[in-house]
Amino acid sequence: xxxxxxxxxxxxxxxxxxxxxxxxxxxxxxxxxGIDSALTSTLCANTKLPVLxxxxxxxxxxxxVSRALNHIYWLKNKFNNISSISLNLNRTFEAFQxxxxxxxxxxLEFLSFANSRSRLRMMTLYHHATINNFLxxxxxxxxxxxxxxxxxxxxxxxxxxxxxxxxxxSEVYSLSxxxxxxxxxxxxxxxxxxxxxxxxxxxxIGASYDELEWAMKYxxxxxxxxxxxxxxxxxxxxxxxxxKNSHKMIPIPVCQIPNSFR
Numbered sequence: 001x002x003x004x005x006x007x008x009x010x011x012x013x014x015x016x017x018x019x020x021x022x023x024x025x026x027x028x029x030x031x032x033x034g035i036d037s038a039l040t041s042t043l044c045a046n047t048k049l050p051v052l053x054x055x056x057x058x059x060x061x062x063x064x065v066s067r068a069l070n071h072i073y074w075l076k077n078k079f080n081n082i083s084s085i086s087l088n089l090n091r092t093f094e095a096f097q098x099x100x101x102x103x104x105x106x107x108l109e110f111l112s113f114a115n116s117r118s119r120l121r122m123m124t125l126y127h128h129a130t131i132n133n134f135l136x137x138x139x140x141x142x143x144x145x146x147x148x149x150x151x152x153x154x155x156x157x158x159x160x161x162x163x164x165x166x167x168x169x170s171e172v173y174s175l176s177x178x179x180x181x182x183x184x185x186x187x188x189x190x191x192x193x194x195x196x197x198x199x200x201x202x203x204x205i206g207a208s209y210d211e212l213e214w215a216m217k218y219x220x221x222x223x224x225x226x227x228x229x230x231x232x233x234x235x236x237x238x239x240x241x242x243x244k245n246s247h248k249m250i251p252i253p254v255c256q257i258p259n260s261f262r
Contacts, residue, residue: 001174008043008175011163016047018135018161025133026050026081028125030156032193033067036139036164038185039176041071043163044137045079052134053084056124058093058117061198067185074182085128093120114194118155129160138162141172143209147216148238149245150192150205157248168216169209205241207234215239 001007019026027044031037031053044051053075055068072084097113125136138159144150145165151157164172169190176186190201190209202208207215214231215238224232 001171004174004178007167007171008046008178011043012046015044015137015161015163016049019047019049022135024135026052026135027137028052028054028129028132028134029137030121030125030139031055031068031072031084032139033064033071033185034139034188034190034193035172035176035181035185036141037068038071038181039172039179040137040139040164041075042176042179042181045075045082048081050081050083050132050134051075051079052128052132053082054121054125054128055084055086056089056121057087058089058120059196060193063188064191064193064198067182067188070182071185087124089120089124093117096120110195114192115152115155117194118152118192119158122155122158126158135160138165140165142166142168143212143216146249147212148205148241149248150201150241151248152194153248156192168213170213205237207237212238 015027018024026049027047029037029041029044029051031041041051041053053072055065055072057065069086072082075082076084093116096116122136128134129136136159138145138156138161140151140156140159140162141164145157145162167175173186191198192201192204195204205212211234215235218235224235227235
């Protein structure tokens with residue numbers, strides 16, 4: 001990124017202005033131990049408005065929890081407008097699993113429960129946002145939000161505003177480096193933390209973020225045959241996910257009733 005500090009200042013002012021214009025008092029951010037939530041919370045902290053960081057453990061790998069807590073500790077040492085709450089939502093999630101009434105080994109059920117973990121976190125964020133008159137700050141980047149739709153609808157996709165959704169993953173890392181976000185987060189393998197086997201994003205998607213960024217920018221559709229077999233595979237993965245998840249990336253369809261029927 002050519003001017004990371006200018007981008008940082010622009011996003012911080014955008015966040016501050018949006019909160020002030022909408023008469024909101026601050027921000028709440030879910031801290032996962034990953035780079036996106038680390039950057040988002042740091043940008044929010046720079047507004048000088050109150051920021052509530054929520055660490056929400058749902059059957060989480062210990063390393064993810066420790067990275068999240070270490071980031072919150074780092075933030076609190078740098079800013080005096082940070083508060084935090086650590087929540088263990090295991091019992092709540094397990095009660096939901098037991099009460100929902102279905103148990104099987106089907107892949108779609110595993111996916112549904114993974115999405116339910118994300119939606120439980122969204123509910124928790126909005127509870128704390130409501131009682132504090134805060135905004136829920138989204139943590140999705142451009143590749144996830146507008147490239148392959150790699151998020152849960154009404155889960156981590158359910159937010160009030162998206163400060164980093166126009167940043168490619170490489171740009172997220174660039175700004176995080178500028179801020180000096182702790183090394184263990186900058187070096188951690190990206191994961192959504194929604195699966196019991198702690199699979200990485202790359203394992204789920206089948207391509208790295210660097211490869212997906214290339215696919216997003218690729219325009220020479222007439223020269224696909226000239227690409228390497230790996231590039232062709234990545235392009236295919238990107239196009240399939242972009243198409244499959246397009247319903248997440250467009251406004252909710254509204255059935256418009258013809259005026260002649262009214």
